Amino acid sequence: MKLGKLQSIDFERLLQDFKGLDPNDPGAWPLAPRIAVFVALLAAVLALAWWFDWRDQVSLLDQRVAEEAQLREDWRNKKAQAVNLDAYKLQLEEIDRQFGALLKQLPNRAEMDSLLSDINQAGVGRGLQFDLFKPGVDVVKDFYAEMPIDVRIVGAYNDLGAFAEDVARMPRIVTLDNVAIEAQKDGMLKLEAKAITYRYLDEEELAQKRAQEKAAKTKGGK
Structure with missing residues (x-):
């Protein structure tokens, strides 16, 4: 059926309609050329509208959707977060409490002499x-x-073990690193170690640390 319709189209007549067209009088053109020109103009208008306006609008629409x-x-x-706000507050309070408990295990600068004396007395x-018994130079960290x-230290095996246990039980944090034990001729043991204790920085030290970090960043930026 469709093949019959195609065969019924007079292509030669269509070609004749497109010949000898007067560009100054398109109103006198046959129907087929007028339809073809209208379709071409419509396609051109749509293409120009897309290129100069609609394309940006589509991009803006995609951006707004995102x-x-x-x-x-x-x-x-x-x-x-709003629904769980009370739970978050409780967690924050618990974190503050735990942090405060840990902070209490760190002496301040004024309490360091007392702590050093406690370590010495534990051995004596x-x-x-x-x-x-030689304290070294402080190594400054974030807030401590x-x-x-x-x-x-020289002493008997059991006494050295008891000393290490006493140090571990101190209310302040003290650790023993780089431990080396050597037997002496008299049967005693010599223990060499690096005891490390910690203290929190006071406001003056924190301010000085922040100033140094700021100065370092400024120097690095140059």
């Missing part, structure tokens, strides 16, 4: 002999400082 999706996600997250109380102490 922004809407992000806003919806942000809204859902904030809603979930066990009958140990200190051949070396490490104080290394080189120690050399």
Whole structure:
């Protein structure tokens, strides 16, 4: 059926309609050329509109759709946070409490002399002999400082073990690193180690640390 319709179209007549057209009088053209020109003009107008206007609008629409999706996600997250706000507050209070408890285990600068004396007394109380007890230079961290102490102690095995246990039980944090034990001729043991204790930085030290970091960043930026 369709083939019959195609065969019924007079292509030669169509070709004749496109010949000898007067560009100054398109109104006198046959129907087929007028339809063809109209379709071509419509396609050109649509292409120009897309290139100069619609393309940017489509891009802007895609951007707005993405922004809407992000806003919806942000809204859902904030809603979930608002629903769990009380739980978050409880967690924050617990974290503050735990941090405060840990901070109390760190002496301040004024309490360091007392802590060093406690470490020394822990050894003397066990009958140990200190051949070396030399505090080193503080190593400053984020909000605290490490104080290394080189120690050399001579005593019996059980007394050295009891001393290490006493140090571990101190209310302040003290660790023993780089431990080396050597037997002496008299049957005693010599223990060499680096005791490390910690203290938190006071406001003056924190301010000085921030100033140094700021100066370093400024110098690095140049």
